[in-house]
Amino acid sequence: MKQTSSAATPTALSNYLKKFSKLRQGVTRYGKAPHKPVLLLTFIELFEKAELSENKVYISPELVARFKEIFALLVRTAHTSDFSLPFYHLATEGFWNVKTKLGPTLHVHIKSIHTLSEVVDFGYFAEDLYTLLLDTEARSILKTAILDHYFPVTKAEYLNTKQGGYIQNLQSYLLNESPAGYTLELNETDEEEAFIRGGMFKKLVPQVYNHTCCISGMRLVSNHGFSMIDACHIVPFSLSKDDKINNGLALCPNLHRAFDRGLISVNEKLKVLVSDAIAEDLTNAYALLHLKGKGLALPFGAKHYPTASNLAWHREHIFKG
DSSP: OOSSSSSSOOOHHHHHHHHHTTTTOOOEEEOOOOOHHHHHHHHHHHHHOOOSSOOOOOOOOOHHHHHHHHHHHOSSSSOOOOSSHHHHHHGGGEEEEEEETTBBOSSSOOOOOOHHHHHEEEEEEHHHHHHHHHHHHHHHHHHHHHHHHHEEEEEEHHHHHHHTTHHHHHHHHHHTTTOOOOOOOOTTOOOHHHHHHHHHHHHHHHHHTTBOOOOTTOOOOOOOBBSSOOOSSSSSSHHHHHGGGEEEEEEEHHHHHHHTTTTTEOOOTTTEEEEOOOOOTTTSTTTTGGGTTTTOOOSSSSGGGGOHHHHHHHHHHTTTO
8 A cells, every 4th residue: 555645635634633533422421432533543553554455444353453452552441442333333423434245334233243244344434534544644643633632641651552462462372372471361251352362263273284274285375365274173162262273273164064073083193083973985085084094284383283182172072983
């Protein structure tokens, strides 16, 4: 994305300085809701890091994590860092729109991050605001105005704190690479945190296995960046609440389904087990029985290996031996 300077018109900049200082904020028992200005700062950071190549903002674990981090740095009241509400309600300001996957703009109040991500295709800015945010100087002026107006007390701490700490710490935790003694407080009831962790798990497991199925050796990445390799939980997240990388295997879709249904498993020596409860045509090159006894292709670094206790749980509770 091309970063410009001094390309925005003074009239447009003046207009949005007024709009950004008069955001409609819900009034709660803790005071005015800070979510809209935090979301705007989150969007501005996308432009600062050149992460937008067009006027489309997609909901992703990284975007939600960035919102939660900025919220934690700036907000000192007891408000919760709810991403879904401002993403929807910002549309009332006249410069932000939300397009659904079915086509029309969003007119239904959605509070759940999972529902929002399923329904929404992307959000987008009014063209004049998008042009302003592409401009380095105008963007800096708008950012400073938001910080001065809504967060004068915490502005300095925010500017002095290195951004990315939350997502970096979470990634380190999920990769089982946290420094000794470091713990990351995880809230199992926080739906947005679960959304972030789940998205990171789906991204990181294929990465540590080099986007290769650890059983079949299949590796396919398209020119558009799509991978045909799934992140498979060994012990289901619904039971374990465990999104660490060593509770995962990188599997192609058919073997992912076979593993989840107990048709295959992995023994103590990290070799493939195949259920005796299946009937197959062994002349088919893709028959599961051809994989029996095959060793897993493991990621680099033993800390990323599947945990022995998780594999034992799968053999005992899921595998149909």
